[in-house]
Amino acid sequence: MKSPILSCAIVLTISLGALSAVYAGSATWSANPINGNWNTAANWMPNTVPNGPADTATFATSQRRSITPTEPTEVNSIVFSAGGSAFTIMSGVGAPLTISGIGIVNQSGLTQTFVSPATLSIFFTDVASAGEQTAFTNSGADVSGGLGGLTQFSGTASAGSATFTNFGTSQTGGATGGTTEFLDNSTAAQGTFVNNGGLATIAHAGSTIFRGNATAGTGSFTNNQGVLISFPGEIDFYDNAGADHGTFINHGTIVFFDSSTAANSIFTIGGSDGGGTISFTDTSSAGNANFTLLEDTEIHVQANANLGNAVMTANGATESGFGSSVDLHDSMTADHATLIANGGTLNGQLGLQGIFDFEDDSTAAEATLIINPGTVADAVGGAIGFGSGASAGDSNITVNGAAVTGDLAEGLLTFSGSARDANATAANASITATGGSNGGRGGDIEFLRDALGGTCSIELLGNAQLDLAPDRVHDLTIGSLAGEGRVFLGGHGLIIGSNNLSTTFAGKIFDGQGGSTPPGFLSKIGTGTLELAGAMSYTGGTTVSRGTLLVTNITGSGTGSGPVIVTAGTLGGAGVISGPVTIGSGSGATAFLAPSAGTNRKSTLTMQSSLTFQADGTYTCTFKARNTKARTDRINASGITINSGASINLLGTVQGQLQIGLAFTIISNTSADPIAGTFSNLPDGGIVTINGNNLQASYEGGDGNDLTLTVVP
Known part of the structure; x- marks a missing residue:
C-alpha cells in the first residue's frame, strides 16, 4: 500500500507543474481575450502567460488591443505579426514590464505604442x-x-x-x-x-x-x-556617456556632467520655437560636435570642461529678442575648437549679436576664433571678449570688418582687466583684423583697463584698428604689429616686440581718438625688426631698447612728432623722422644708427630735427664704390652732436682703384651750425684705407658742415 503522504506529494508536484504550464511560456495574445490584463492566462493562446526571460509574447489580430500587466512581467521578446493590429501596451501599477532578450520585433507595418x-x-x-x-x-x-x-x-x-x-x-x-x-x-x-x-x-x-x-x-x-x-x-x-553622432534641436536644456562628451553630434539651439541652453561642467568635452546658436540661446562652459575640436557658431537675432552667447568660465579650455561670433541681422544696439565671453582662468588655447560683422546697416557686429584672468592662449583670431555702415557694425575683440582681479591677456595669440568695405568700419581690437598683450601678434588690414582705452594705468606690451590699419594709443605707450618676430606696419598711429588725449609713445623691444612705413601722428616719442626699428615712410614722419631715443638695438631705414634723435644712453649696451639695416640697398634716413650720438652710440655706414662712382648710406639731420666715445663703423665694398678726389657725403647737416664733435675712431682729417684706397674724413665737407669721405693719394 502506498503511503498517503507520498501520494499527496506526487499529486502536488503534478498540480504545480500544470500550474506552471498555465501561467508561464511563450504565447500569442488571443483574438478575443476576456480583458486587457497581460497576466490573465485565458487571454493567451495557449493559456500560458509570457512571463520569463526565455518567453516570447506574440500579438497578431485582436478585438482588445489595450493591454496592461498587473504584476512584474519579463519577456525575452515581443513580436507583432505581419498583418496584425495596432496595440497599446501600458505598464501597470507595481507591474513594470521588462524586455531582456531580443526585444521588440514589429512585422505588422503599423505603429505599436x-x-x-x-x-x-x-x-x-x-x-x-x-x-x-x-x-x-x-x-x-x-x-x-x-x-x-x-x-x-x-x-x-x-x-x-x-x-x-x-x-x-x-x-x-x-x-x-x-x-x-x-x-x-x-x-x-x-x-x-x-x-x-x-x-x-x-x-x-x-x-x-x-x-x-x-x-x-x-x-x-x-x-x-x-x-x-x-x-x-x-x-x-x-559619467562617460556620449552624444555620439546624434542630432539635437534644443529649445530647452542640455547638460554634460563628469567626463561625458558631445562627441560628433550636431546641435541646433533656439530659434522661432524659443531659446535654449547647453552647459558643460566638470571635465566634460564638446568633442567634435557642431553647435549652431540661434537667437535667445546660451552655452555655458565651466569648471575643467573643454571644447575639443568642436565648432560653435553664435548667431545674432533674426526676428526679435536677443542674439546668442557662449560663456566660458573657471579653468575651461577652448582646446582646438572653432568659435564663430556672427553679427546681428537687425539694425539695433548691443545684445542682438553673437557673443563669446571668456572669464576667470579660462583659455582659448589653440582654438580658431572668428568674429564677423553685422549684415545690415546699423546692425551690431559679433563680439568675443576676454575678461579678468582669461587668456587667448595660442589661438588664431580673425576680427572682420563690416561691409555695411554703422558705428558698431564691425567685429569686436576686447581684452579687459580689473583693479581687484587678474587681468585678461592676449597671451601668444595671432590676431588679424580685416578692413571694412562699402564705407564699413574695419575690425576692432580693444585693450581695456589693464588688459595684457603678452606676446600676441597683431595684424591690422585695411581700416582695421587697435584701441588702447584711455583709462588704462599701464602701457601695453604686444609681440608684434603688422598691416596698414590704425592704432589709437589712448595716451599710453605701445611696447612692441616681445615675440621677437619681424614685421612691417604701414598704417597710422595716433595719440587717441578725438578730444584732448595725452601724448602716446611707441617702444621697440625684442630681437626682431619693426618697420614703420606709414605717416604717424603720435606725439609722445619713440624708444628702441632692443632689435631693429626701420623707418621707411614716404610722407609725414614715421615716428610721429616726438623724440626718438635708441638706448640699445638699431635705428635704420630710408624714411623721415621729424623729432630729435638720440643714439645711445651715454653708458650701457651699444646703440646703432644704420640706415641700410636689414637690406642690401644703400639708404638715406632723413631727420628733420637734431641728431645726437652718445658715448655708446655707433653710426654703421655702408657704401659701395667703383672708379668714379659711389653709393653710400646717408644721414640727413638738422644739427648734429657727436659726444666723446661715439664711433663709426664703415662697411665699404670698393672695386679697383677709385679716382682721386671722389667724395661722398655720409652725414648731411642741414643746420647752419657745424657738426659738434667727431667719432672717436674717425677724427677730422683721419684716413681710412679700404682695398688700397685712402678715404679722408672731413667734418666740414659738402656745403661746409657735412661729414664726407674723399679719395686721396
Whole structure:
C-alpha cells in the first residue's frame, strides 16, 4: 500500500507543474481575450502567460488591443505579426514590464505604442531593442512630489528606431516629468526623442538621461519649451556617456556632467520655437560636435570642461529678442575648437549679436576664433571678449570688418582687466583684423583697463584698428604689429616686440581718438625688426631698447612728432623722422644708427630735427664704390652732436682703384651750425684705407658742415 503522504506529494508536484504550464511560456495574445490584463492566462493562446526571460509574447489580430500587466512581467521578446493590429501596451501599477532578450520585433507595418504612466516603468536589459515603428510615451507625475513614467535601457540594450515622447508634469513639489534613461553601454541608436516642457508654472519637464558609457547613437532629439515659467525639456549626460553622432534641436536644456562628451553630434539651439541652453561642467568635452546658436540661446562652459575640436557658431537675432552667447568660465579650455561670433541681422544696439565671453582662468588655447560683422546697416557686429584672468592662449583670431555702415557694425575683440582681479591677456595669440568695405568700419581690437598683450601678434588690414582705452594705468606690451590699419594709443605707450618676430606696419598711429588725449609713445623691444612705413601722428616719442626699428615712410614722419631715443638695438631705414634723435644712453649696451639695416640697398634716413650720438652710440655706414662712382648710406639731420666715445663703423665694398678726389657725403647737416664733435675712431682729417684706397674724413665737407669721405693719394 502506498503511503498517503507520498501520494499527496506526487499529486502536488503534478498540480504545480500544470500550474506552471498555465501561467508561464511563450504565447500569442488571443483574438478575443476576456480583458486587457497581460497576466490573465485565458487571454493567451495557449493559456500560458509570457512571463520569463526565455518567453516570447506574440500579438497578431485582436478585438482588445489595450493591454496592461498587473504584476512584474519579463519577456525575452515581443513580436507583432505581419498583418496584425495596432496595440497599446501600458505598464501597470507595481507591474513594470521588462524586455531582456531580443526585444521588440514589429512585422505588422503599423505603429505599436507603449505607455509608462506616472510612476510606472518599462525596462530594456541585456541586448534588447525597442525595435522599429514603435512609439513610447512617458507621462509626467500626476501628484505633487511624484515620479513620472520611465523607459530605461541597460546593458547593451538599444532604442532601435523607436520614437520616445517624455511629457512634463503639471504638478509641483519636486514632481518629475516622464523620462527615458540609458545606462551602462546602452544606446539610443536611431531613435527619435521628444522632451516636452512643464505643464504648469515651475513644473518640471520630460527628460532623456545618459549614464555610464551609454551613447546617443545617431538618434534625433528635440527639447521643447513648456508653459510660461516652467522648466523646458532636458537632456543630461553623466559619467562617460556620449552624444555620439546624434542630432539635437534644443529649445530647452542640455547638460554634460563628469567626463561625458558631445562627441560628433550636431546641435541646433533656439530659434522661432524659443531659446535654449547647453552647459558643460566638470571635465566634460564638446568633442567634435557642431553647435549652431540661434537667437535667445546660451552655452555655458565651466569648471575643467573643454571644447575639443568642436565648432560653435553664435548667431545674432533674426526676428526679435536677443542674439546668442557662449560663456566660458573657471579653468575651461577652448582646446582646438572653432568659435564663430556672427553679427546681428537687425539694425539695433548691443545684445542682438553673437557673443563669446571668456572669464576667470579660462583659455582659448589653440582654438580658431572668428568674429564677423553685422549684415545690415546699423546692425551690431559679433563680439568675443576676454575678461579678468582669461587668456587667448595660442589661438588664431580673425576680427572682420563690416561691409555695411554703422558705428558698431564691425567685429569686436576686447581684452579687459580689473583693479581687484587678474587681468585678461592676449597671451601668444595671432590676431588679424580685416578692413571694412562699402564705407564699413574695419575690425576692432580693444585693450581695456589693464588688459595684457603678452606676446600676441597683431595684424591690422585695411581700416582695421587697435584701441588702447584711455583709462588704462599701464602701457601695453604686444609681440608684434603688422598691416596698414590704425592704432589709437589712448595716451599710453605701445611696447612692441616681445615675440621677437619681424614685421612691417604701414598704417597710422595716433595719440587717441578725438578730444584732448595725452601724448602716446611707441617702444621697440625684442630681437626682431619693426618697420614703420606709414605717416604717424603720435606725439609722445619713440624708444628702441632692443632689435631693429626701420623707418621707411614716404610722407609725414614715421615716428610721429616726438623724440626718438635708441638706448640699445638699431635705428635704420630710408624714411623721415621729424623729432630729435638720440643714439645711445651715454653708458650701457651699444646703440646703432644704420640706415641700410636689414637690406642690401644703400639708404638715406632723413631727420628733420637734431641728431645726437652718445658715448655708446655707433653710426654703421655702408657704401659701395667703383672708379668714379659711389653709393653710400646717408644721414640727413638738422644739427648734429657727436659726444666723446661715439664711433663709426664703415662697411665699404670698393672695386679697383677709385679716382682721386671722389667724395661722398655720409652725414648731411642741414643746420647752419657745424657738426659738434667727431667719432672717436674717425677724427677730422683721419684716413681710412679700404682695398688700397685712402678715404679722408672731413667734418666740414659738402656745403661746409657735412661729414664726407674723399679719395686721396
